[in-house]
Amino acid sequence: MKNDEAVIRTNTHLNTSMDAMEAAKARYDENVKELLADPQVLARILQHTVEETAGLSVDEIINCLDKNSIEISSVAYLRR
Numbered sequence: 001m002k003n004d005e006a007v008i009r010t011n012t013h014l015n016t017s018m019d020a021m022e023a024a025k026a027r028y029d030e031n032v033k034e035l036l037a038d039p040q041v042l043a044r045i046l047q048h049t050v051e052e053t054a055g056l057s058v059d060e061i062i063n064c065l066d067k068n069s070i071e072i073s074s075v076a077y078l079r080r
Contacts, residue, residue: 033072039065 035041043061046053053061 037070037072039067039070042070 039062043058046061047056047058
């Protein structure tokens with residue numbers, strides 16, 4: 001096929017299912033980003049992964065967080 005030829009996509013059940021799967025992956029990606037930006041979740045991750053926070057309680061870690069600096073990526077899920 002030449003580069004200038006148009007690719008015609010037939011609307012089949014398989015194509016529809018694959019499109020739905022891609023949409024679900026994008027929603028999953030967004031939900032995980034929201035979850036990881038939650039201070040409670042973030043504090044627990046820090047508590048178990050960052051040596052300096054190992055002895056602190058979750059509340060102490062949350063109080064140390066600059067909540068205004070927590071950002072959720074606007075980069076969408078990229079299909080491989």
